Amino acid sequence: MVDSAVLQRGIEPALRHALGTFRVVVLQGPRQSGKTTLARRIVGGGTFFSLDDPALLPLALDDPTGLIADRARPVIIDEVQRGGDDLVRAVKLAVDSDPSPGGFLLTGSTSFLTVPVLSESLAGRAVFLDLAPFSQLEIARSDAGLLSVVLDALTRGTASSAGSRLLEAPPSTVTQLEYAQRICSGGYPEAIGLSDADRGLWFSAYVHTAVTRDVVEFTGARRSSELPRLLRAIAARTAGELVMADLHRDLEFGSIETTADYLSYLEMTHLVARLPGWATGAATRAKKRSKVHVTDTGLAAAMLGVTAASLSNPTAASRGALHESFAVNELRRQAAAIAPDLRFSHYRDSRGREVDLLIERPDGRFIAVEVKAGATVRPADAKWMAWLRDLVGDRFELGIVLHTGRQPIRLSERIFALPLSFLWEL
Structure with missing residues (x-):
């Protein structure tokens, strides 16, 4: 706690x-x-x-x-x-x-x-x-998170100067197991530090309260007992594209409209958030379909029965998705405090080109982010980011591939690979 x-x-x-x-x-x-x-x-x-x-x-x-x-x-x-x-x-x-x-x-x-x-x-x-649950930046009592450092460097100079500052940071000392522990703990004050079993009990009671107290009281939802099942289904899809027809088919909630309504109730109580698709005139094949994220990975892990030990296994089924939601949630929490006018989206088009996260400034310039659960990063991991950079030119300010390795490295022009822990310990 x-x-x-x-x-x-x-x-x-x-x-x-x-x-x-x-x-x-x-x-x-x-x-x-x-x-x-x-x-x-x-x-x-x-x-x-x-x-x-x-x-x-x-x-x-x-x-x-x-x-x-x-x-x-x-x-x-x-x-x-x-x-x-x-x-x-x-x-x-x-x-x-x-x-x-x-x-x-x-x-x-x-x-x-x-x-x-x-x-x-x-x-x-x-x-x-x-106000979201605690960010990793707040838990670490740090005032030097990735987002603030990058925004400050870009304001004062260029992408190259921002990249140089990132490359000068000391290597990460966070292990795979420690990342998994942070992901499974999440940011709710009462849940941090609990054992996997106790955290599961806490989140079970928490979801029950959110359903019975808030959703039922304010919407009159008649099938409130189904909402935890819906939340588990979203947890299994976290960081994935939201296809309402697929979600409805799996849950069998009367009509597809009912499924959409119940999803909106989870959004209303801040348990789930959509990440809209990004498109520009230069990317005419872009899809507008949203991704969906459970807003706290501790909650998502509890709903899926995932523990830190199981998540640290490289073959864990939910490993990549939970790492991605963890990074997206952290960046959103940091933005709420220092730059609430930033717009968050993802990119995917009909040819399969995709970028996990775009953080767009009011003037249209943006930072692109990819998240990898693995410790090894290659230039190919940033190929769609590089394609987008070449497509939109100067609007692309910086590309970052977050990974669980130790070293920050330069991948190509304006694109860098950084340890995931740089989110909170720069």
Whole structure:
């Protein structure tokens, strides 16, 4: 277990800034990711309400205006989505009456804008921030992660200078087993450090809570008992293309529309995320089909019954997919804290050319990432990345092949192979 009250969260500076600028700040993310702890830590004074409190929830539902009236600000409402539309409307009226910044900090375990009952989005009044479980960067207490180093180097110079800085980093000392342990542990504070067996029990209870408390309560889903089965099916497909017809055929959920709805419920509770396909005018054969990732590899491994010992076996069936989801999740978590305007996608076309991850900047330039579970990297592992570089020219800033070996090496122009641990220990 990691003490979430002690570790610094990368998003904390952005959250503090938002509270000093906007009337309402919404901090959303999965249950047990540390939202409540972070909210309590950074807000001195004020008023705190948790709608998970069975004594408080009826008050929020029956008299939301009275609940928040004349309270010391900021008012923190934990699990705000449980209060429904009337509570959101009361917050809206309160900040219209007193538009001072930092009036309300709302936390929620469901995607705030997709909960059907919350018809008022607080548009123009609120800013939304995402808090995932711990990143490896946060667990390592490091301030030098791959994404920040690369973005800083590219801002200050060129791809060559960024590559030179990466090549100068010391070799990795992380072993195959240690990578597997990090992947199977994931980032949930309560799950880190548990044994494989205890972690499996924790995640089983966690999924049950997310289903019975959040999905059923907010959507009225009648087949909630099927959602863990759906999550296992997605875990078996993590890092793969999402083909709804195949998923529906395997699960046999009534209609394909029902399968799509239930998948959206897992997305709503931040357990699953889609990675859209990327296309540009130069890549006319690109497919728009999304990939799908379980948002925490500890959860994915638990759903599949994978242990660190089994995952460290080079022949493990889920080895490549879990390493890829691990890297994608880590980069997304780092981006949420330092560069939330980055756009994440993948590339695949009808001729089988593919790149695992593209991280696109607002001006259209991007970083390409491939993930390999093996320790040996060859130039052929970056062939589609090199093809994409030649296709789009200067928009391609840097290509990175992440691997589980020790040494950083240059593969070709603007393309480098780096140890996976460089994600958090540069």
